[in-house]
Amino acid sequence: MRRIFPDVRGLARFGRQLHSAAWRRARWAAGSPGVTDPRSKRWGGIRGSYHRLRYALAVRFGSRESAREAICAAARITPDDDHLQYALSVYAVSEAEREQAMSRALAIRSRRLPPTLAQGLAAVRANPPSASYPAASAWAWRNLAPPQMSHGEWRRRAHFGWASNLLIWDWANCARDRLAELDALIISPDAQVERLLRSQNRGVLLVHAHVGVLPASPHYLRSLRPRVRILAAVPPTRVTDTLDFYIDSTLPLSLRQVLRDLDRGISIALFPDSRRGIHFAETALPGGAGLRVAQWIPRLIWRHGVRYLYCFPLWEGERIRMVFELDTCRPEQGEPYEEWESRFVHHYRARVLAALQSAPENLRLTGGFWEQFA
Structure with a gap:
């Protein structure tokens, strides 16, 4: 074991990578528009990560009931995570519960909006966050990229497109007065x-x-x-x-x-x-x-x-x-x-x-x- 993980930090890093991959798949399966959004990193410590991993595995291999149970437990630990609230709306058992979870998710996202849409797009264009979709990005680069474009420029522009989708989704939902x-x-x-x-x-x-x-x-x-x-x-x-x-x-x-x-x-x-x-x-x-x-x-x-x-x-x-x-x-x-x-x-x-x-x-x-x- 020590040959694979020479220190505790190496083991912890491996655990975070495993959790991130499983959670990314789960949020993708749940259809969250903010999937793998780097703006939401609050996992709620060991207990929160445990329930998120339960949710990821339930989405992948388990039942809808087990996924709902796990996501409810994770949301109680980190109630300010918009991804969890959105997932709760997906697994809601009543219209009132769905509306409540969606309203909480949109309220959390509205607090993160930039002062203007133009400023937000300019910031994302100048420094687009990583989309963290290695398989999708690799396929698109191999098969869709213009031959004369460098990989760095292509990646920056492709990730701007991904991040701008998130920003415009948030704006359309949360900035109704703008x-x-x-x-x-x-x-x-x-x-x-x-x-x-x-x-x-x-x-x-x-x-x-x-x-x-x-x-x-x-x-x-x-x-x-x-x-x-x-x-x-x-x-x-x-x-x-x-x-x-x-x-x-x-x-x-x-x-x-x-x-x-x-x-x-x-x-x-x-x-x-x-x-x-x-x-x-x-x-x-x-x-x-x-x-x-x-x-x-x-x-x-x-x-x-x-x-x-x-x-x-x-x-x-x-x-x-x-x-x-x-x-x-x-x-x-x-x-x-x-x-x-x-x-x-x-x-x-x-x-x-x-x-x-x-x-x-x-x-x-x-x-x-x-x-x-x-």
Whole structure:
């Protein structure tokens, strides 16, 4: 043992590394938008770390009940940790408990906000924190980095993109009286897209991926008329308070609700690359990675003739452009579903790769298909 850990500090360092890896996986599995956020380091000593490790192992190998028990114990020791409060909202057993935990998490985060959004982004751009996703970062560097860019510059810009997602998520949720600063950061799409959304008697699907500055999209879509609803597999927060249903075990019920809303002129924003469903079509990305696409989406387009737009909020210089692309890939008359699904999946893959390769800031590195690197 002493050959491996020559002193107590070496053993303690190994324990912290083991805990950090397990906790990072657990927070990723819980879907926390602040996963591995370096701003939260208060573990609550040995007891707090013990309960966090229990939670990490329960998420990975145990039951939902055991994970909830462990996270409740950890939250009692360190009640000022926003990650724990967010995890409590994920495992809440009632709506009141979920709202209470989410409110505590947002209150903690609001105290950490910079005076202005511009100052916060400038500070993050000047000194971006490490995203601590070695597998995701390594894959992205090998397969998506521009050949002429140095690794240091690429890493700085990619980690800025990750950190800016956290800051903008916090701002949209916690700075409700200062959202004009976020509005000023977003470049609206051309008038053709807005005319299309307004002129349709039926709602359209707004197809996203976990790329770019994802928290900016729900904020922008909330301002559109007619109304846009957001379909996701995460608990609703203030930034997604138009969320009305989930895609999980209630899939048939959710699909009926989607069709009813589309017929009423409500558009639906969704994320086909989420890995939290049941039935997927999978295609390969460079370097051996995979991209899963929820099969119910191309089937809905094929069976019911639903229109769709690709929607990616991407960094363009120091502002965020809402990139919309019309559905040039449509089912042909009499086309078998299997052929259409294959065309849709490959078209979606091409759009996702184009967004990923547009700039290192637009990698995001978390959520959706990035979860395969956890």
